[in-house]
Amino acid sequence: MPAALVTGAAGGLGLAIARMLAERGHAVTVTDLDGEGAEGAAEAIGSGARGRRLDVTDAADCAAAAREVAERDGPLDVWVNNAGVLITGVAYQQDPAAQRAMLEVNAVGTFNGTRAALEVMLAAGRGHVVNVISLAGLVAAPGEVAYAASKHAAIAYSIGTLADLRRSGVRGIDVSAVCPDGIWSPMLEDKLDDPDAAASFSGSMLTPQQVAERVGRVLDYPSPVVTIPRWRGAFVRAFDAFPRLATLMVPLVMKAARRRQRAFARRLERQAP
Numbered sequence: 001m002p003a004a005l006v007t008g009a010a011g012g013l014g015l016a017i018a019r020m021l022a023e024r025g026h027a028v029t030v031t032d033l034d035g036e037g038a039e040g041a042a043e044a045i046g047s048g049a050r051g052r053r054l055d056v057t058d059a060a061d062c063a064a065a066a067r068e069v070a071e072r073d074g075p076l077d078v079w080v081n082n083a084g085v086l087i088t089g090v091a092y093q094q095d096p097a098a099q100r101a102m103l104e105v106n107a108v109g110t111f112n113g114t115r116a117a118l119e120v121m122l123a124a125g126r127g128h129v130v131n132v133i134s135l136a137g138l139v140a141a142p143g144e145v146a147y148a149a150s151k152h153a154a155i156a157y158s159i160g161t162l163a164d165l166r167r168s169g170v171r172g173i174d175v176s177a178v179c180p181d182g183i184w185s186p187m188l189e190d191k192l193d194d195p196d197a198a199a200s201f202s203g204s205m206l207t208p209q210q211v212a213e214r215v216g217r218v219l220d221y222p223s224p225v226v227t228i229p230r231w232r233g234a235f236v237r238a239f240d241a242f243p244r245l246a247t248l249m250v251p252l253v254m255k256a257a258r259r260r261q262r263a264f265a266r267r268l269e270r271q272a273p
């Protein structure tokens with residue numbers, strides 16, 4: 001049975017991805033900083049899924065987890081770097097510890113997971129590393145600037161690692177960066193009233209299942225970068241390509257985003273039992 005490991009998978013998108021992988025026939029290891037949460041999620045998935053505590057900022061434990069899975073479950077075919085943290089705030093006023101935490105988990109955690117997975121995938125000559133980035137990995141989202149900086153680091157590492165594999169002649173291993181728009185998950189649940197989080201509500205709000213399904217497709221048709229939905233990828237890239245114009249437009253864009261955030265909150269209120 002091909003094996004898969006997902007980080008940050010006690011809930012939200014990670015759990016949806018782990019479930020999708022189990023349905024595709026993988027022996028899934030569900031990991032999270034919250035070990036009990038990971039075990040609970042594995043139990044909920046069933047199909048022999050296992051839970052394990054894994055802090056992605058711990059490089060040695062990432063390497064140990066990859067070796068463990070390869071030894072126990074067979075070839076480690078898929079490793080998904082999904083763990084992430086979002087702490088909003090004005091870039092130049094934010095607590096340095098909060099900014100460091102985002103870099104440690106979102107960027108360094110992705111580096112650690114990728115190296116760990118590649119060590120065993122290179123030995124087997126096959127595998128696919130999927131890095132969950134964000135549209136904030138393609139544009140400096142206002143109010144989420146340090147988060148965006150950490151995701152820019154992660155996407156550069158993802159694309160650059162694939163390039164390094166290819167220049168070393170490695171063909172059987174893929175690395176993909178998946179960049180979704182806002183996802184209605186625990187990450188955003190406490191940010192409905194946070195003006196600094198408005199950018200996350202500015203486009204199409206996705207479900208974890210929609211993103212997990214797209215991750216499944218990238219496993220079938222590997223691609224270095226996938227944006228979800230595709231049109232939002234083109235939109236944020238245009239924003240990024242013209243920083244002078246984009247900066248002029250930011251107040252208007254954020255006002256519209258805040259309106260969408262409030263409308264989303266009202267819609268949820270109406271749907272509440």
Ligand SMILES: NC(=O)c1ccc[n+]([C@@H]2O[C@H](COP(=O)([O-])OP(=O)(O)OC[C@H]3O[C@@H](n4cnc5c(N)ncnc54)[C@H](O)[C@@H]3O)[C@@H](O)[C@H]2O)c1
Nearest residue numbers: 008012013032033055056082083084134182183185186187
């Ligand atoms: N929610 C969104 O709007 C959105 C949009 C685009 C991308 N993303 C990205 O999707 C991924 C999943 O986020 P989500 O929306 O499911 O959020 P979430 O908060 O529900 O899940 C994140 C998980 O990561 C875990 N985690 C945090 N620090 C960790 C660490 N050091 N080691 C291991 N696990 C750790 C948390 O315990 C949590 O279970 C993240 O990388 C996030 O940046 C989210």
